Amino acid sequence: MLDITKHPAPGLPDSPGVGYKPQHYADIMADPGPVGWLEIHAENYMGDGGRPLAQLHHLAERFPISVHGVGLSIGGEGPLDKAHLARLRHLCDWLKPASFSEHLAWSTHESAYLNDLIALPYTRATLTRVSDHISEVQDVLGRQMLLENPSSYLAFAESTMSETDFLAEVVQRTGCGLLLDVNNVFVSATNLATGPQDYIDAFPLEHVGEFHLGGHDEDHDDTGAPLLIDSHGCETADPVWALLDYTLARSGPRPTLIEWDNNVPEWPVLAAEAARAASRLARVAA
Amino acid sequence: MxxxxxxxxxxxxxxxxxxxxxxxxxxxxxxxxxxxxxxxxxxxxxxxxxxxxxxxxxxxxxxxxxxxxxxxxxxxxxxxxxxxxxxxxxxxxxxxxxxxxxxxxxPYLPDIARLELALRQSYHAADAPPLAPETLQALPPETLLSARFAFAPAMRLLRSEWPVHAIWQANAQGGPAGSAGQQDGTGKPSGPEDVLICRPGFDPEPRLLPAGGAAFITAALAGNPLEAALDKATQEAGAFDLAATLGLLLAGGCLTRIIIKETQ
Incomplete structure (x- = not known):
């Protein structure tokens, strides 16, 4: 287990952040508005040079950066990709980000990368596997990581633990922190017909180093039951903002990210979402 | 289960x-x-x-x-x-x-795809400060002929049997969708084209190479001194224009160093 006294907790400010998109570079540098920090997808910054790394270098001089991995496949049945882990280490050593996070999901099977975050059943076996992988990540990176709760579309008959118990146990075993995606909580609760507030009540909020917010799409399954899809392609929905308020009342302010990865809007739209988060954070900080 | x-x-x-x-x-x-x-x-x-x-x-x-x-x-x-x-x-x-x-x-689609791949690789390639044109101009001709070059990591070279540069240009931005360049005998490019992908700043640019240019660059990339590369280029194209090719390489930031042979 990682000795977190030697590896201080992530240092993102308790303010709104946004998922960084290169088309917003000039706007952010000119006037970031309420945005206090930025999150990047690690896999977009694994080239050798050029504009992506040059821009990131300039951004990192002005803003705390959160590195968010999307391709490590921590929930995968196979071993972690050592080459990919080395690339993450290289990026973190160079950038010295305020935070590193990844997902409770799998995306790679036998070296084929599926480019999606796929849920896994919660059992003793998967608990051991995920915990071992997280310990390996923290050992290689030499820092604590945050683990993010996934969006679920289906229930696994095989599961023997709740997601919140599973995450709490991973924290106990590895010393990692948690990234609570409030939109994912709402999406999963709707899809699995459970209570989103019950999930928050059961969540180990004291270990949360970051919140995520983002948009989802609304669809229906074969029987007409609601099926929400985590799309990051629109504004955060009102019930998700309400769930954030419910969570903040229990957790106090934390770094809160607006994720908008598809149909990326003009900067003012994204800044307005960040301002919405800022007013909610201010309410609980007072 | x-x-x-x-x-x-x-x-x-x-x-x-x-x-x-x-x-x-x-x-x-x-x-x-x-x-x-x-x-x-x-x-x-x-x-x-x-x-x-x-x-x-x-x-x-x-x-x-x-x-x-x-x-x-x-x-x-x-x-x-x-x-x-x-x-x-x-x-x-x-x-x-x-x-x-x-x-x-x-049949030209594979080479257009190679060109697009090369542009993407160039975009993410390592940075390297370009050689100043004055460095070359200051050299006596004999020294220049025996010199070797180091090339920028962002440079790519594509040789094609098809007019890939013309097709790419007609379709990259703004051109009429689906145009496959001009292959109708009106004097527009229709034959093979060699393309140099250079990255003068952060944006890769495909440049059409004059005849012999690709042979020259290939030989120089393999570590041959300028004179030997010039021979290869002239064998392929009698009217090879060295100044034009060097000009393209310099303007595109493709040359990073000149390696001068020690005089005996």
Whole structure:
């Protein structure tokens, strides 16, 4: 287990952040508005040079950066990709980000990368596997990581633990922190017909180093039951903002990210979402 | 249900809609997964197809969006990425296009795809300060002839039997969709073209090379001194214009160092 006294907790400010998109570079540098920090997808910054790394270098001089991995496949049945882990280490050593996070999901099977975050059943076996992988990540990176709760579309008959118990146990075993995606909580609760507030009540909020917010799409399954899809392609929905308020009342302010990865809007739209988060954070900080 | 190969079954069902979702997955009331599993199928195929389209915008323009989407669905199932770095996805696309029967009447597509791959590689390549043109101008001719060059990591060279530069230009930005360049005997390019991809700042640019230019660069890249590279170029094109080729290389930031032979 990682000795977190030697590896201080992530240092993102308790303010709104946004998922960084290169088309917003000039706007952010000119006037970031309420945005206090930025999150990047690690896999977009694994080239050798050029504009992506040059821009990131300039951004990192002005803003705390959160590195968010999307391709490590921590929930995968196979071993972690050592080459990919080395690339993450290289990026973190160079950038010295305020935070590193990844997902409770799998995306790679036998070296084929599926480019999606796929849920896994919660059992003793998967608990051991995920915990071992997280310990390996923290050992290689030499820092604590945050683990993010996934969006679920289906229930696994095989599961023997709740997601919140599973995450709490991973924290106990590895010393990692948690990234609570409030939109994912709402999406999963709707899809699995459970209570989103019950999930928050059961969540180990004291270990949360970051919140995520983002948009989802609304669809229906074969029987007409609601099926929400985590799309990051629109504004955060009102019930998700309400769930954030419910969570903040229990957790106090934390770094809160607006994720908008598809149909990326003009900067003012994204800044307005960040301002919405800022007013909610201010309410609980007072 | 066995734990060992659950994800293999999951992955197989994601990629093949004919394969039923793995057992043990259900809607909350215990009904079969049905359309819920399709969320994964859709996410995987759509996101990878979008990544392919982002990497090959000119191919997409040449074949049309609808055709590209259908072709991408076939490509991504057959050539899943080996790495989560999406900027590297599509390395096997030129070879796929060369074998894909429905585009056999567009034989230049593989080389256009190679050009788009080269542009992407150039965009992400390491930075290197370019050689100042004055450095070359200051050298006496004998010294220059025996000198070797180091090239920028962002430089790429593409030799094609097709007018790839003209086709790319006509379709990269703003040109009429689907134009395959001018091949109608009106004096516009219709034969082979050699393209130099250079990155003077952060934006890669394809430049048409004069006759012999590619032979010169190939020889110089292999470590030959300028004089030997010049020989190769003149063998291929009698009227090889050294100044024009050196000018392109210098303006594009392709040369990073000149290595001068020690005088005896």
């Amino acid at each position: 066995s734990h060992a190969h659950d994800q293999a079954r999951f992955a197989t069902a994601i990629l093949d809609p004919e394969v039923p979702p793995p057992a043990g997955l259900a809607a909350p009331d215990g009904r079969p997964a049905g359309k819920r599993f399709d969320v994964y199928r859709n996410n995987v195929i759509v996101s990878l197809s979008e990544a392919l389209k982002a990497g090959f915008p000119v191919i997409c323009r040449l074949v049309g969006d609808e055709f590209f989407q259908a072709m991408a669905g076939i490509y991504v199932r057959a050539h899943l990425p080996k790495s989560p770095i999406m900027s590297q996805f599509g390395g096997e696309f030129p070879g796929f296009l060369a074998e894909f029967e429905p585009v056999a009447q567009l």
